[in-house]
Amino acid sequence: MAILGIGKPDDLTTGASARPQVVQPPSVIGPRTRVLGTISGDGPLTVRGSVEGKIALTDRLTLAPEARVQAEVQAGWVEIHGLLRGSLRAQNWMHIAPPGRFEGDAVTPKARIALGAIVRGGLLIRSPGSRRPA
Numbered sequence: 001m002a003i004l005g006i007g008k009p010d011d012l013t014t015g016a017s018a019r020p021q022v023v024q025p026p027s028v029i030g031p032r033t034r035v036l037g038t039i040s041g042d043g044p045l046t047v048r049g050s051v052e053g054k055i056a057l058t059d060r061l062t063l064a065p066e067a068r069v070q071a072e073v074q075a076g077w078v079e080i081h082g083l084l085r086g087s088l089r090a091q092n093w094m095h096i097a098p099p100g101r102f103e104g105d106a107v108t109p110k111a112r113i114a115l116g117a118i119v120r121g122g123l124l125i126r127s128p129g130s131r132r133p134a
Contacts, residue, residue: 024059031066047082058091065099078108080117 026044029035033049044060050068055061061075067082078090080100088094090108098116105122113119 026060026062031064063100 024043026046027041029045029047029049029051031048035049035051036053038054038056039045039051040054040056042058044062045055045057046062046064047067047069048064049066052070053072055069055071055073055075057075059075060077060079061073062079063069063082063084065081067084069083070085072087073084074089074091076091078088078094080094080096080102082099083101083103085103087104088102088106088108090106092108093110093112094106094108095112095114096102096117096119097114100114101118101120103120105124107124107126109125109127111123111125
């Protein structure tokens with residue numbers, strides 16, 4: 001079931017796009033659930049439990065404060081309030097908010113790291129579609 005809401009954030013500074021659209025509610029990995037392996041999909045996902053492996057989404061990934069993820073992550077949008085260890089490639093933006101913690105290397109065109117959030121690793125800000133230097 002879809003709900004009517006505001007679309008995905010186009011920019012970290014403005015929050016959300018101006019035109020309403022149908023928004024799919026997120027799938028949820030509950031706080032007592034542990035996933036080992038690969039998760040892939042086109043809809044949003046909220047993790048409240050633990051994941052080890054790989055996450056590949058075209059939509060938004062949200063890690064709740066109780067989430068513990070050790071994975072290679074690719075997603076359109078990534079919001080971290082829990083722990084993420086591994087590599088991260090966000091197509092649009094990433095946001096780390098307290099008590100969020102990221103340990104690894106990230107590539108994204110836009111990033112917001114809030115006061116109190118922890119980052120250990122590398123962060124490369126790269127425009128979508130840009131290539132690595134030779």
